[in-house]
Amino acid sequence: MATHTLPPLPYDYNALEPWIDEQTMRLHHDKHHQTYCDNFVKAVTGTPFEAQDVNATLAQLDKVPENIRGAVRNHGGGFANHILFWEIMGPKAGGTPTGPLAEAISKAFGSFDAFREKFVAAAMGQFGSGWAWLVVKADGELAVYNLPNQDSPVSKGDTPILTLDVWEHAYYLKYQNRRAEYVGNFWNVVNWNKVAELYGKAKK
Numbered sequence: 001m002a003t004h005t006l007p008p009l010p011y012d013y014n015a016l017e018p019w020i021d022e023q024t025m026r027l028h029h030d031k032h033h034q035t036y037c038d039n040f041v042k043a044v045t046g047t048p049f050e051a052q053d054v055n056a057t058l059a060q061l062d063k064v065p066e067n068i069r070g071a072v073r074n075h076g077g078g079f080a081n082h083i084l085f086w087e088i089m090g091p092k093a094g095g096t097p098t099g100p101l102a103e104a105i106s107k108a109f110g111s112f113d114a115f116r117e118k119f120v121a122a123a124m125g126q127f128g129s130g131w132a133w134l135v136v137k138a139d140g141e142l143a144v145y146n147l148p149n150q151d152s153p154v155s156k157g158d159t160p161i162l163t164l165d166v167w168e169h170a171y172y173l174k175y176q177n178r179r180a181e182y183v184g185n186f187w188n189v190v191n192w193n194k195v196a197e198l199y200g201k202a203k204k
C-alpha cells in the first residue's frame, strides 16, 4: 500500500529559469526527492507510521522505534522538506511579502532587509548539507535558523513556512561552489503568497 507518494512538481521543470535550471529541477525532484520518498516508505511499511502524515511522524520522532528512527528522520525529513520547498517557490514570484506576514517579519527582525540578511546568513552558515528555515514557533513568534541534513523544524515543535535547500545537489550543476549566488537568486523565485498562506495557518 503506497500511502506516501511523491507529489508532482507544482509547475514546469523549467519554470524557475534562469534562477534554478531545468536539469537541476528534474534531477532534484525526480531522483533525489523520489529516493527520499521511496526510502521513507520502505522504513515505515508495516509500522503504525505507514498511514500517518509524514509531518505528524516527524513531530513525534521519539515515538518512532529506534531501528527505523534514523531512516524516518533522514528520508521522512527529505520527503517532507522538499514538498514544502517546491511549494514556496514558483514562476513570476519574488518581491516582498505583504499583509500580516510582512508585519510579523518587520516586528520580529526589524525590517524585511534585516530578515533577509539573517536568512542568508543561516543559509551560508550551514556547514555542509542542510537547510535554512523561517518558522513559526509554538508561541506564534517567527524565527530563522539552519538545520543540518534533512532535519525538520517540525521535530522541534516549530512550523516551517519558508525554506531553502543548501545541499550541493540543489545548486551544483548551475552554480558549482557558488552557494552565495544561488542563495541570492533564491529571492527571485519565492512564492510569498504561499508563505503568507502557511503563516496564516500556523497562527491559527
Ligand code: MN
Binding pocket: 028, 032, 082, 165, 167, 169, 170
Ligand atoms: Mn534537496
